[in-house]
Amino acid sequence: MDFIEVTLKVNADFADILTAELGELGFDAFVETEDGFSAYIEENKYNQQDLEDTLNRYADFVQVEYTVQKIERQNWNEEWERNFEPLFIGGEVSVRASFHEKPSNAKYDIVINPKMSFGTGHHETTTLMIENQLTIDHQGKRVLDMGCGTGILAIMAGELGASEIVAVEIEDWTVENARDNAELNGYGNIDVRLGGAETVTGENPFDIILANINRNVLLEDMPAYKAVLKPEGWLLLSGFYTEDLPMIQQRCEELGLKYESHRVKNNWVSAIFKA
Known part of the structure; x- marks a missing residue:
């Protein structure tokens, strides 16, 4: 293709x-x-x-x-190698390509080869999601990453100690890329699936759900997320603007999800909700 x-x-x-x-x-x-x-x-x-x-x-x-x-x-590969600069997020997380040197001061080190998938950390939403992940206890938790792109957030969950991770994407070549990146970072056990929210219907519940997609998909799929989120579980969302936050909050509240906090970068938002 x-x-x-x-x-x-x-x-x-x-x-x-x-x-x-x-x-x-x-x-x-x-x-x-x-x-x-x-x-x-x-x-x-x-x-x-x-x-x-x-x-x-x-x-x-x-x-x-x-x-x-x-x-x-x-x-x-030639396109992104020409443009992909390493990142340092939240004072702890290095995001780099395989041809970059690992920084000595990184607590967490993630290597991403995008291969046309979204999510190198350069977009505000990915950065915001990682910053929010750093505030949530992932140790031994079951995590779902919806719209995983390169798999960067699922890999971050692994770095933070998640014991079981499911990642979902709608494009077959993106699924392939996420699997490659997971393997590259030592998380070949991440279960990367092709499809949408329907792929987790009836699943055992998750402690943490990550969804960095876009406003319309989030609003449509929110009931599916809530259905597989454990009581007291965390829902981290991004892919929308500050003006969309009230709409997202209202939808979450209708489903019994409590707003906790949000971060903003260049008008993009990542919000945290709790079941």
């Missing part, structure tokens, strides 16, 4: 908004650039008219220049 790369030159204030908009169109990997970002989508999912319609909605507010090119799947 080949991919389409759309590189946008856009003001930083609108980059996150357009990232979210393109996410709704099916783009599921994003790389920041000096003057905007690049977005990637499977070739068979790409629709030029949808892209133009989306960008035209913002024409009165921001000037956007963009280019489109086809990227062969086997060339993806």
Whole structure:
């Protein structure tokens, strides 16, 4: 499967908004650039008219220049190696590619080879989720990572001592990537599944559920999460903006989930709820 790369030159204030908009169109990997970002989508999912319609909605507010090119799947490593810089999150977590040196001051060290999957830690939502994970006791816990992307949050759960981890993704090549990354980090026992919320229906309950997806999916799948969350269990959510938080809170409260706290970075939010 080949991919389409759309590189946008856009003001930083609108980059996150357009990232979210393109996410709704099916783009599921994003790389920041000096003057905007690049977005990637499977070739068979790409629709030029949808892209133009989306960008035209913002024409009165921001000037956007963009280019489109086809990227062969086997060339993806070259793309991300050119752009992927190591990260240090929460003063404890190193996120790096396999060709980066391991930092000596990292309490936790995660190696990620994205291969077109979302979740290298560079996006605010992934960083926020990891920061929130650091505040939750994972030791010996059963953890579910919905929309796992590269598997970074599931791997973080392993680093924090989770005893059993299930990760779920809707794309087969993303599942493959998450499994590879889990193996690379010594967590080959992570159960990575293809599908959506239906894949955990009737499961034994989880102590912690992680879901970094988007607002609409979270709202739709919340009952499924609640159904497999243990009493006193934790639900960590991200993939939405500050203005969406009241809507997320209301949905959680309707299901008996109590709001605990949230973090914000560049208008993106990660919130913690408790059963």
